Amino acid sequence: MPLTANTREQLKTLYNALADRVLEPGDPVYVAQVNCQGSSDAVEEIANEVEWQDGGGVCLFTGQRGTGKSTELKRLKKRLEDGGAVVFYADLSEFLLLTKEVEISDFLVSVAGAMSEQVLAAYGASPGNRSYWQRFTRFMESRVAVGEFTAKLPGLDIKAALKSDPDFKRRVQEAARGHVAQLAREAHDFLSEAVGFVRQREADPARKVVLLIDSVERIRGVGREAMAVYESVRNLFFGHAELLRVPLLHLVYTIPPYLSVLGPGAGALMGGAVPRRLVSTHIFRDRSRNTDPDGLGVLRTVVERRYPGWRALFEQTALDQLAISSGGDLREFFRLIRLCLPAVRDDAQLPLARTAVGQAENAARSEMLPIPGEHLAWLQRIARTHDTCLERDADLPTLAHFLDNRLVLNYRNGSDWYDVHPLLRELVDAHDVRSGA
Known part of the structure; x- marks a missing residue:
């Protein structure tokens, strides 16, 4: 029989329940076992490290897209705040063009600008009553003699230009290359002043202040520029590692998963930080293609939390097949399920059997082809x-x-x-x- 209104509504509800979104702490659909596998909990380990660090420090956080880094950073923020820290979160994609080469100059400008905006939003004021963007403009005008560049600074939305104007980003990099030490010191001074400003507002001279920098892992090259972009990331985290540490401020950077392959040991150059990594749910046994029932159970629980009535739409064998086909990648798992739903035309098709999910698998596979x-x-x-x-x-x-x-x-x-x-x-x-x- 054709789809009834009730069945159509069920399909729609499941479809929307699996939409990709960042989960806030305390969200009832959160399943800890997805990213807390065995005795490993990246968030708890980073939180402990921050709490034990004296005078500021750096922690590194990585994982492939879809493993839940942003959700876990939100959990980290809550965990640190519960421990008494003041924590700011910034998405670097709002401040930096992520498909072009990155240099220490535009990276530090973006980090300091993000901190400036977060402090202003939290307290209604900035250290010294000037935003970092104002300080950076004055710095460039006073230190860099490149007429056309400085002439365009007054009134320019530097944040927007760094994010969307490749030419402006390049000119900032070129103008700053002879002044990296001064620019870094200026950014560090502002960030340290921001820590002092927050502590003053909190009436606690020892309060820990933390800045979480998300989306650094999204820096990636495109086409012929690819290698240059990846080389720039290596130079940022290895050639300028010491400049990524800021006195008094605790920083957590997300980093691309390829960085540890590109050159292991980045954390050692920043005070011993060890990258904590999120991985796909272990639906396969160690280094094999044998399925792990426990991992499949975790992914069923994830769907159950978001839509308890899923069994009316999928047989368990069908859902498990999609879990296996996703490789344990949560975002891919959700996408495969959602791909199945619009093709349902008749109530008699439900619940979908294992043989009914092949079309969704083929569609997902075709997106990865051809492969040289x-x-x-x-x-x-x-x-x-x-x-x-x-x-x-x-x-x-x-x-x-x-x-x-x-x-x-x-x-x-x-x-x-x-x-x-x-x-x-x-x-x-x-x-x-x-x-x-």
């Missing part, structure tokens, strides 16, 4: 060794592409390992390196 033969050969090595198999720096953009687009997924069963996306396994396994087919 040389990439298939590399993916074969990853599937065989469960390592990234990066042999030379020049190949980094390809690995970053694998991770950013989830052709390769990161897992942790005691230690970290990698495997190709389950929807690509058949294609990857069948590739003949000798013939290129």
